[in-house]
Amino acid sequence: xxxxxxxxxxxxxxxxxxxxxxxxxxxxxxxxxxxxxxxxxxxxxxxxxxxxxxxxxxxxxxxxxxxxxxxxxxxxxxxxxxxxxxxxxxxxxxxxxxxxxxxxxxxxxxxxxxxxxxxxxxxxxxxxxxxxxxxxxxxxxxxxxxxxxxxxxxxxxxxxxxxxxxxxxxxxxxxxxxxxxxxxxxxxxxxxxxxxxxxxxxxxxxxxxxxxxxxxxxxxxxxxxxxxxxxxxxxxxxxxxxxxxxxxxxxxxxxxxxxxxxxxxxxxxxxxxxxxx
DNA sequence: CTTAACGCCTGAAGGC
DNA sequence: TGCCTTCAGGCGTTAA
Numbered sequence: 001x002x003x004x005x006x007x008x009x010x011x012x013x014x015x016x017x018x019x020x021x022x023x024x025x026x027x028x029x030x031x032x033x034x035x036x037x038x039x040x041x042x043x044x045x046x047x048x049x050x051x052x053x054x055x056x057x058x059x060x061x062x063x064x065x066x067x068x069x070x071x072x073x074x075x076x077x078x079x080x081x082x083x084x085x086x087x088x089x090x091x092x093x094x095x096x097x098x099x100x101x102x103x104x105x106x107x108x109x110x111x112x113x114x115x116x117x118x119x120x121x122x123x124x125x126x127x128x129x130x131x132x133x134x135x136x137x138x139x140x141x142x143x144x145x146x147x148x149x150x151x152x153x154x155x156x157x158x159x160x161x162x163x164x165x166x167x168x169x170x171x172x173x174x175x176x177x178x179x180x181x182x183x184x185x186x187x188x189x190x191x192x193x194x195x196x197x198x199x200x201x202x203x204x205x206x207x208x209x210x211x212x213x214x215x216x217x218x219x220x221x222x223x224x225x226x227x228x229x230x231x232x233x234x235x236x237x238x239x240x241x242x243x244x245x246x247x248x249x250x251x252x253x254x255x256x257x258x259x260x261x262x263x264x265x266x267x268x269x270x271x272x273x274x275x276x277x
Numbered sequence: 278c279t280t281a282a283c284g285c286c287t288g289a290a291g292g293c
Numbered sequence: 294t295g296c297c298t299t300c301a302g303g304c305g306t307t308a309a
Contacts, residue, residue, distance in 0.1 A: 001302065076303055115286040266302060
């Protein structure tokens, strides 16, 4: 499940492979990912476009072409990219490839997505990009500070864990890092968001940045599905203290076992000793 | 405005 | 072995 560190890693790698390359043709192997156009529009949109830059915003990937057209893609749960050089359909075809971008010199980029939750949308220059409006501030943005977070949360009764998952509150945090952040600062995941004081918001912000930065250094977390380009795994799973660690001893207090609860239909892992109510 | 529940999807894993 | 159920979860939609 790609979150900010995983998407950042993919964006950096894609840039290296794709910058300056031209899309000669596209095979739409499944139309479900196309969110704001049909198959023929999508093919038309991409043909002869040269990749200029690939960036990340929240958990979205922004593909910018030289023409200033943009393609915005979300990997959701199981989306990943495969770069083939050269691409041989006999060898490289896989069942769950959904979009295939054919490049020069027999190279190709495949968007692979088992569960087909991933989405792509296309934008012509100078048009209003809806995706921007849906996501909140980047965790590393200098506009963020503890006072703003506290203010934004003052009427929010939802558990802090759920608020950290809200992409409009802070962009890019998913289930894994939300659990890790709360453990690192010793806050119970069910604590009502509006009850955190300024000092606690300071800790949230500092640890969020620290953990995400460290996870980017490790090229993300690979538990089940996540793979970067070239099927490369991340290594941050070695640093996880609570996520997926049910019944293990907490690495911080070394005495209490990590427990698992459900919040808003999602698993939350935490240490009841280090994160008291 | 906020919150909660559901649906989308497939493959892995567990129960019997 | 095989069938059935449950689970994984990001996010859009819907309803309250």
